[in-house]
Amino acid sequence: MSAASLVTDLVRAFRAEGRIVIVGASLAGLRAAEALRERGFRGPLTLIGAEPHLPYDRPPLSKQVLVGRVRADHTELPRMRAVDADWRLGVAATGLDRVNRQVRLATGDTVPYDRLLIATGVRARPWPDPAEGALQGVFTLRTRDDAARLQAALRKGPKRVLVVGSGFVGSEIASVCCALGLPVTVTERGGGPLTGPLGGVIADITARMQRDAGVDLRTGVSVHALDGDADGRVRGARLSDGTTVEADVVVASLGSIRNVEWLAGARLATGFWGVGCDAGCRAFDINGVVTDNIFVAGDVVRQPHVLYEYQFISMEHWDNAVCGARVAANNMLSLETERRPHLPLPSYWSAQFGVNIKGVGVCSFADEIVFTQGSPGDYRFAAAYGHRGRTVGAVTFDHGKWLPYYAAMIERSAPFPPPPPGYDRAADSVPVPARFPDPRVPTEIPDVVLTGHDPTSRCAEFH
Ligand SMILES: Cc1cc2nc3c(=O)[nH]c(=O)nc-3n(C[C@H](O)[C@H](O)[C@H](O)COP(=O)(O)OP(=O)(O)OC[C@H]3O[C@@H](n4cnc5c(N)ncnc54)[C@H](O)[C@@H]3O)c2cc1C
Incomplete structure (x- = not known):
């Protein structure tokens, strides 16, 4: 040797x-x-x-725990x-x-x-006002204990649930409320649900999807304050547009x-x-x-x-x-x-309003989006995201079987728009601006974030 x-x-x-x-x-x-x-x-x-x-x-x-199909301690x-x-x-x-x-x-x-x-x-990011956050009936969702408490509150049949924030988790909670037949209001500071991770074009679709399902969706508004009753129970919220929402369960879904x-x-x-x-x-x-x-x-x-x-x-x-x-x-x-590198192609899934949403890549890196397959009107489609002529992300609504195709395109930095994968082409397949919000405008924080190179850039908020 x-x-x-x-x-x-x-x-x-x-x-x-x-x-x-x-x-x-x-x-x-x-x-x-x-x-x-x-x-x-x-x-x-x-x-x-x-x-x-x-x-x-x-x-x-x-998903399954909130809807009551699986117990929180069976996860x-x-x-x-x-x-x-x-x-x-x-x-x-x-x-x-x-x-x-x-x-x-x-x-x-x-x-x-x-x-x-x-x-x-x-x-979970807590409700910003500790006294309001401590009102009975105000929840966040990150842990199994959070889920057990929220599920118990939903089981009691609240008169209305208010979900503050419509990222993936907030939207899934709203979806569960609809499945349980509970009246639900969702407030979102941005233009629509999932604006942060998927941009304004998809947010228009998710907004329609939520409203079709019966959600009272309020976009472009924030919650100024939560109000409680004399017993310390939440009874509603005051919104930035001067309106109020009466709700006995409030879920703060404000990111992490x-x-x-x-x-x-x-x-x-x-x-x-x-x-x-x-x-x-x-x-x-x-x-x-x-x-x-x-x-x-x-x-x-x-x-x-x-x-x-x-x-x-x-x-x-x-x-x-x-x-x-x-x-x-x-x-x-x-x-x-x-040693090996960890160079994952980000991939995620979400189930909401009867639709399986799956995605790959970093969509929020993109400036353009194109519908490549299916029909957005039916909530059954694939769309690809482009950045400076390269394919950088993709999202599918009930079209997940095509994700490996798009993942391969992203891994190869294929030209954008990517070549259509064969059949089921979208009727309107012209790239349009993806409409991601300016990072300085408050909206839900996407769950994949490019935080830049420069520690002094506005995206990288070091303490
Ligand atoms: C409600 C919900 C739904 C989700 N749905 C999806 C989905 O559909 N698809 C998807 O891709 N991802 C989803 N996710 C995200 C996914 O669950 C996370 O990516 C995953 O849990 C990350 O695992 P982790 O071990 O890095 O962190 P975590 O699961 O957050 O675990 C970190 C652990 O560290 C512990 N800890 C923290 N600080 C300390 C400390 N100082 N000392 C000791 N322990 C500490 C915490 O208590 C926690 O138990 C979801 C998350 C939530 C909350």
Whole structure:
């Protein structure tokens, strides 16, 4: 055996030992733990999770759980393999000491690590006025406990539900209300539902879809204040256009906040959009220098993407958490030459108002949109998004079988508009402006965001 291969074997054996700590015991944390054991990691493995529950799946919370088809406590994530680990659940990490390689816990304990994975995700943005947010009947939806509480409130048959914000989760909640026969009002500061992630052309369609389903949709308005009764129960809202809405359940669906506060003082590249890292999931320090032993996966990640001009991208997508966790685990154990990049083509899905919405790419990167297949009037179509003559994203309404075709176009940076895939061509297939809102105009924050190169740009809001 040559000296070089002996060194390689020794380094490989060394990487399979040591202590690994994962902070955030949800989708990304679990899948990373499984991948670490799968790839032969033999050392002690600790998962630290702020929630008391074993990892569960969030997408069903705004769909099957709210509608009452699945219980909130029946959403546990399936295991891909057994994981020998020390699970520290119900306790939050409160600090990171990089010099002594320790995670500090809310209990006052410290947990030493040799390699660390940050997978702390995001939380729901709370209602901005704490007193109004504390009124009975005001909800947010991020956790399984949130879903159980909201579902119990919906089961009681409220007179009207007010959903503030019409991103994917807000729209899904409105859809559930319609399915349950509950009167529902949706307020949206932008021009229509899903304007942020999909632009104004699609928002016109989703607005029609919601109104057809019976939603009282109010666009271009914000909620100024929530009003309560003498018993501290919410009874309605005052809107910016001077109108009021009477509602006994209010769901604030205002987007999310990255869980990075516990990293304050650790001198990592943390901020509004998450933890900056390289395409191999290694965290950047505050100066943009890559760390050797701290990795990041899931919704809390902000990383450069080759397909989008190496701009940093933040994604709140299930697939991204799973793939990122696997890549991070691989790279935690690998030699430099064996490291893999995490370069996902963003992909997402949503079920609302009887329609399956699926998409790939970063649609909000685009300036143009073209309907390529089907019929927008029937809520059954495919549309492609273009940026400077390249195809950069696609969305389908009940047309998901075509997504791999569009994904291949995006991966190849194919010319825009892409060649039609054969049949079922849209009647009107002329590219038009996609009408994404100016980022300075408040609307719902898309769940995939290009946050730019420049930390001083208006998109990258570092603390
Ligand atoms: C209602 C809802 C519906 C969704 N629907 C879809 C969908 O249809 N399609 C799709 O692609 N995606 C969907 N998503 C998004 C998807 O669920 C997320 O992308 C995924 O959960 C990300 O996993 P994660 O592990 O990175 O983060 P999370 O699932 O947010 O987990 C992070 C975990 O870290 C914990 N944590 C935070 N701070 C600390 C700390 N300091 N110490 C210890 N633990 C901490 C949190 O409590 C949490 O348990 C949905 C999300 C929600 C909420």
